[in-house]
Amino acid sequence: MFTPRIIARLDVKGPNVIKGIHLEGLRVVGEPGDLARRYYEEGVDEILYMDTVASLYGRNNLLTIVEQAAREIFVPLTVGGGIRSIEDIIAVLRSGADKVAINTAAVANPEFIDSAAQVFGSQCIVISIEAKQREKDRWAVLTENGRESSGRDIVEWAAEVQRRGAGEILITSVDREGTKRGFDDDLFRAVRSCVDIPVIGAGGAGSADHVIQTLCLNEVDAVACAGIFHYEICSVRDLKNAIAATGIRVRPEAS
Amino acid sequence: MKVTVVDYGRGNLFSLGQALQTVGADVELIDQAVGIRNAGCIVLPGVGAFKDAMTGLCDRGLIDPLIDAAQRGTPLLGICVGCQMLLDVSYEFGEHEGLALISGAVEMLPLPRPEDTDLIRIPNVGWHEIEPALNNASANGLFIRSWMYFVHSYAPRPRNIEDLSATIAVNGQKVPVAVSRENIFGVQFHPEKSGTAGLELFRRFLSIADRMKKAV
Numbered sequence: 001m002f003t004p005r006i007i008a009r010l011d012v013k014g015p016n017v018i019k020g021i022h023l024e025g026l027r028v029v030g031e032p033g034d035l036a037r038r039y040y041e042e043g044v045d046e047i048l049y050m051d052t053v054a055s056l057y058g059r060n061n062l063l064t065i066v067e068q069a070a071r072e073i074f075v076p077l078t079v080g081g082g083i084r085s086i087e088d089i090i091a092v093l094r095s096g097a098d099k100v101a102i103n104t105a106a107v108a109n110p111e112f113i114d115s116a117a118q119v120f121g122s123q124c125i126v127i128s129i130e131a132k133q134r135e136k137d138r139w140a141v142l143t144e145n146g147r148e149s150s151g152r153d154i155v156e157w158a159a160e161v162q163r164r165g166a167g168e169i170l171i172t173s174v175d176r177e178g179t180k181r182g183f184d185d186d187l188f189r190a191v192r193s194c195v196d197i198p199v200i201g202a203g204g205a206g207s208a209d210h211v212i213q214t215l216c217l218n219e220v221d222a223v224a225c226a227g228i229f230h231y232e233i234c235s236v237r238d239l240k241n242a243i244a245a246t247g248i249r250v251r252p253e254a255s
Numbered sequence: 256m257k258v259t260v261v262d263y264g265r266g267n268l269f270s271l272g273q274a275l276q277t278v279g280a281d282v283e284l285i286d287q288a289v290g291i292r293n294a295g296c297i298v299l300p301g302v303g304a305f306k307d308a309m310t311g312l313c314d315r316g317l318i319d320p321l322i323d324a325a326q327r328g329t330p331l332l333g334i335c336v337g338c339q340m341l342l343d344v345s346y347e348f349g350e351h352e353g354l355a356l357i358s359g360a361v362e363m364l365p366l367p368r369p370e371d372t373d374l375i376r377i378p379n380v381g382w383h384e385i386e387p388a389l390n391n392a393s394a395n396g397l398f399i400r401s402w403m404y405f406v407h408s409y410a411p412r413p414r415n416i417e418d419l420s421a422t423i424a425v426n427g428q429k430v431p432v433a434v435s436r437e438n439i440f441g442v443q444f445h446p447e448k449s450g451t452a453g454l455e456l457f458r459r460f461l462s463i464a465d466r467m468k469k470a471v
Contacts, residue, residue: 001373001375001383001384001424002373002374002375003381003382003383004381005380005381005382040450043450045381045382045404067269070269070270070273071273072273072277074270074273074274074277074447074448074449074450074451074453074454075404075448075449075450076404076406076448077270093267094267094269095269096267096269096270096273097267098267098270098406098448120303121302121303121304122378123302123378123380123406123407124302167378167380168380196376196377197376197378198376198378198380198381221376221380221381222381251382251402252402
């Protein structure tokens with residue numbers, strides 16, 4: 001039976017988890033290990049670490065954070081930000097990640113998706129797409145954590161990454177990100193309509209009702225939430241209870 | 256208790272090792288035949304493609320030692336592709352022979368039908384509540400109703416119903432996700448990624464393996 005996944009997204013900058021609006025104007029909300037452990041104990045289904053400054057090998061680097069998390073957190077860990085080569089993927093997986101999320105490097109060189117999927121299997125390759133609305137039902141693909149426009153259209157790009165072997169798509173609305181105005185369900189529908197692989201919706205959830213509204217539409221297989229958890233608007237446990245109360249199945253906490 | 260994890264050069268064994276250690280196992284990674292021959296309890300992991308995983312075992316000369324150990328009664332737990340390899344054959348990208356420790360084949364998951372409102376997309380990525388099968392007694396109570404994490408497009412289909420240990424529902428069909436025969440166990444899901452429920456399964460496996468060792 002279909003059970004949507006509730007993913008906690010932690011945007012990491014140096015040693016901190018940060019949160020902004022439209023991926024900008026960042027503020028520190030906590031420590032990556034503490035937050036991940038709390039969400040895990042509350043029953044989150046997956047953890048997504050996104051390195052906002054792509055400092056894979058910098059000081060306080062993400063690999064150390066992931067390795068620490070993998071010692072005590074036994075749900076899937078996805079890691080993105082600055083992954084540009086097969087060697088980068090090997091390094092991230094060795095540190096204990098299960099999947100990698102790739103955006104900029106895939107847009108710059110789409111063949112990278114094919115080779116990554118061939119080496120590690122599609123199940124390991126999440127393509128992260130950052131979407132900026134241009135007009136009604138049209139979105140452009142951004143790269144560099146929302147800083148650059150790629151000139152590509154969302155729908156064509158989503159279909160292409162599936163064809164090239166992506167295992168999942170993480171779709172983030174840059175317009176909604178950090179606004180707490182709710183997910184962009186039109187965007188999710190547009191992506192859903194052109195791919196069969198699992199789609200993770202992200203960007204804009206400000207309440208349990210927002211998450212429920214999106215899950216009821218049945219366009220996405222998972223949702224990634226950040227601010228709603230970081231600012232303690234709603235705990236993972238409370239969110240799951242609220243979803244379950246509507247009749248949608250979720251994995252019970254500490255099951 | 257010492258647990259020998261077979262390392263045949265595919266995939267990441269970090270989380271698996273951590274999870275086993277968390278429930279009290281003394282984990283050793285082994286990539287040579289001699290390590291398998293001396294093992295008291297074996298975990299056979301696996302990610303990626305079936306054929307590639309069998310090639311990884313073959314290149315290191317591990318196929319015969321694994322079969323011998325299993326037939327001698329060494330407790331063995333296969334995970335994901337490691338579970339699939341316990342069977343005779345897989346139909347993933349062609350037709351490939353497995354270890355043939357449990358009779359049956361690895362088959363693709365049922366695809367969603369247009370009429371399915373509650374459809375599961377393939378690959379099946381996510382959590383399912385596993386339903387223990389009637390043979391659970393023969394699997395020593397290893398499997399209980401619990402939520403486990405899956406990432407797969409194929410699943411093991413044992414030929415004999417008594418080797419079936421647990422199922423999930425996928426697109427209108429019951430799909431086998433756990434198999435067992437005497438000292439040989441296989442799970443299609445990832446206990447090391449299934450939170451407390453997964454750790455508890457490992458804990459039960461270790462205690463079953465311990466009892467089996469004492470009985471030998």
